[in-house]
Amino acid sequence: MAEKMKRNVSFAKQEEQGDGIGDAGLPETKRIKTFKEKHSLDSDEEDKVDETATYRMNEEEIEGAEDDDDGTAESDDDIKITPFNLKQEMSEGYFDKDGNYHEKKDDDVHDEWLENIDWERLEEENAMKKQAEKGDEADDEDEGDAKVVRPELEVMREMLGFMKEGESVTKAMQRLGGGKRKTGSAAQRKAKKDSDSSSEVTAESKADMLKLTDLVDELVARGQFDMYQYTYEKIQHKLTQDEEAQAAKKDAEFDMFAEDVDKKKLTTNTNKQDESSGTGKDEMDPDKVYWEYKWENKDDADIYGPYQSEQMENWTNQDYFQDGVWVRKVGSGQNFYTSKRIDFSLYV
């Protein structure tokens, strides 16, 4: 029900919400002002305020003050009259050059949370964190793949043990967990009932599922957010790719010591290329999107490519395609689209 309500918003309202974001900026600037001493954020606006604010009227300059004894309320019959009590006003604020009254600012900061922030401690903590990060980076550089990347791949390798071919991680978890997924139609539900009785969730498969969950969690925590969508084949592909990369790295290391090996490496590399082009399309990663482009939208224009999405994105960002080129995904048929309307970062 709640879900339905959420979508119940009509389009006009959605747009209004979008506009509302701009307005939300107002309290933000107000809050920043209260920080002035600490962050010295000086905008033009702030300067102006300071100019007028520097001049404060003296008590003598203000006309029309009712110099009453203590400024206590007088009463005229039943009606109480509060006189223009300058003493009190001056203690609570000041008048600027134009005679505008300003209340003292410190009194109207009433944000418990803000007040409770221990800025010094926060800074210390930040510094510590930064240092720790730096340390990590240094470690990465020192030990390279050994420390961080290798376990990740090992985790993946372990995951493969729990999965079947053609399964995604989510599917594997569902299988091991006994398929608790909500089934849509009545027929599906019936089928599930039948299968439930035949394949009961054994304790073993449940343990497997928990292990798999742990492994995936570990990877997700490291920033592999789409881990759940990975299929058996994709993980396998990653592993073999890494093995190749490491082999290449080893070759490169050899190079430092002996130049003759270069030739050998070259030949092996070309061999590798031959192999992969035999199986796929010139070493193209099936998970990646490749693009072809031409400068003019004509049939006989030269087509360049294929290039990876990252490459296309870089070129676009560098204004290499200033007037737009005509692009199409490799293997997507004949349609060429103008690169201006394509957000390559979506395909990375």
Place this chain on the structure above:
Amino acid sequence: MSYMLSHLHNGWQVDQAILGEEDRVVVIRFGHDWDPTCMKMDETLYRICDKVKNYAVVYLVDITEVPDFNKMYELYDPCTMMYFFRNKHIMIDLGTGNNNKINWPIDDEQEVIDIVETVYRGARKGRGLVVSPKDYSTKYRY
């Protein structure tokens, strides 16, 4: 023409179709099966539904049978195509000024596939608005 595309027959089914799909785009064609515009669109959808089945699923809704959404989504065109991902309506900049829906038939399969793919990729990255590869503004200027 749309024997193989599944119909949704009431508001609950539409809701469930949108809610139940966790990692696919839900494409819904609102209209009437007998409408020539819809027939054209359905034909295209029928041809692509197998090709995009990994990241999208297509449903048809008869707006007379299921009038629940007509007001909410302003469904007054003979044929309207809309996209949802994880219970969120995904808008597409088609160049027409109306980013909410496609309300004309597209007979090019590849165009629809490209739009659906863009929607899928955008939605996966948390975008609420994606840009369709093709600009439809010039074609449909009156």
